[in-house]
Amino acid sequence: MFASSPAYEQGPIRPPSEAGSLLLRLTRNCPWNRCLFCPVYKGDKFSRRSLDEIKNDIGSMAEAAEKIRILSLESGFGGEVNRQVAAKVQAGHPDLFQVAFWLFRGGENVFLQDGDSLLLPVDDLVEALRFLKEKFPSITRITTYARSRTLLRRSVEDFRRLKKAGLSRIHVGLESGNDAVLEYMQKGVSGAQHVEAGKRVKAAGLSLSEYVILGLGGKKMWRDHALDSARVLNAINPDYIRVRTLAVPSASPLYEKVRNGEFELMPDDDVIREEKLFIERLQGIDSYFYSDHILNLLEEVNGKLPEDKNSMLEVIDRYLQLPAVEREQFCLGRRTGYFRTIDDMQNASLSKPVEKSYRQLQEKGISVDEYIKKLMLRFI
Ligand code: SF4
Known part of the structure; x- marks a missing residue:
């Protein structure tokens, strides 16, 4: 019934909280690509996509949405993308399924890929956001990853323009607030730079989500990792603090250092003790804290600071007090x-x-x- 759908690009990852989001690729891979713990883009070259390429992809997504709407009309569902329409698309038009599933979920959230979208010129980003919202008026939230070093190349006014054009939230890999850990892991940023970048994003009124990797200090640096990560986050007061626990696949450069004994991974119990110290030291902020990653041992450590801090610590104590x-x-x-x-x-x-x-x-x-x-x- 339909001609084959125009292709649009997809990158490999998105944050867990963007599971239901439409994925729009603005850049390919990561411009830094040196972090020891990160396997994601190793061996892949970074490139910026042109505004034309991005707009073509948005156009392809809009065409897919129109095809799905016609399928819904022809099936007697009045253009609505409900469960039955999504199932029909999955069975007969798998190339349209991502857009169909997104529309079925409300068509509200978009995540901009890959690892550092804000490297694109601000004018191009503003135009891409404008075009995206024009094609999909149902969109209410647009988020992206960005490196703190890249955020420092943008002014508060740049962030205000992006917010006005539709950008809602920036996800930043803080990983650690401790300079020794950041340097060892070759993150390419200091704790002070994380603070300045985060403050600029907040000053523009954008939502900010900061990721911390539990266990990233290993056996040698765990304590400083916990204390300085809390100190840096206290200075930023991000909207969200999200933790994930270190795991070291063979594709990450850290693997060899673990194998030869240079970096010692912590057992789960010690990671949880580190998490306890970290949460204890989060002070004077009103961030939401989420453990929304499958790698975390205690998925139920969630809450709003400061009011839920004690209940989060109680979960940790309950675990640590088990035989x-x-x-x-x-x-x-x-x-x-x-x-x-x-x-x-x-x-x-x-x-x-x-x-x-x-x-x-x-x-x-x-x-x-x-x-x-x-x-x-x-x-x-
Ligand atoms: S900046 Fe992010 S995507 Fe790039 S190597 Fe580091 S962790 Fe991986």
Whole structure:
């Protein structure tokens, strides 16, 4: 019934909170690409996409939306993209499915890819945002990743223009506030630069989401990592603080340093102690704190600061006060997908298979911690 849909580009990643967003690629890969812990764009060259290319992609997405609307009309759904229409698109027109699924979810959120969109000229960004909103008036939120170093090349006035054109939120990989950790990991930015970049974004009224990697200091620097990350975030007061836990796949340069013993990964319990210290030191800010990444052991440590700080710390204490065997079993259950919360351990249908795996590992003399580290790589 339809000619094949025009192609539009997609990058490899987006933040977990953008799972339902339409993905629009403004640049390809990462212009820095040196962070030791990051496997994502290694071996891939960075390039900026031209405004024409970006507008062509937006046009292709709008054409896809129109085809889906016609399919809905022809199917008797009056142009609405409901579950039945989305299912029909998935079955018969998989090339249109991403747009159909997005429209089914409301067609409101867009994420701009890849790793550092604000490297594009501000005028081009403003025009791309304007064109995007013109084609899709249903859009209410547009977000992007950006490096702090790149944000420092933009003024508060630049950010105000971008906000006015439709940009809502910037996701920044803070990773750590500690200069030694940042330098070791070759992040290419200092804690002070993170602070200045974050303050500029906030001053323009844009929403700011900062990511911290738990465990990034390793056994040697964990304490300074926790303290300085809290100190830097206290100075920024971002709208969101999001944590993810370090895992080291073989594609990341850090892998070799772990293998040769130069960098020592922390066991889950020590990462949780680090997280406790980190949260304790978050002061004078009103950020939302989220553990919304599958790599985090305690997914239920979430809340609004400062009022939920104690309840977040109580979750951590509850875990740390479990007997050692139960902590190991919780880690195993979490990493094998049985447990999401500590209460899940009370559910026999979830805990029985975990206890069985735990016994089998012990009988074979396999370290639960080593086994878990391998399991975590599945989630990267
Ligand atoms: S700046 Fe971000 S995308 Fe680029 S290498 Fe570092 S962590 Fe990876």
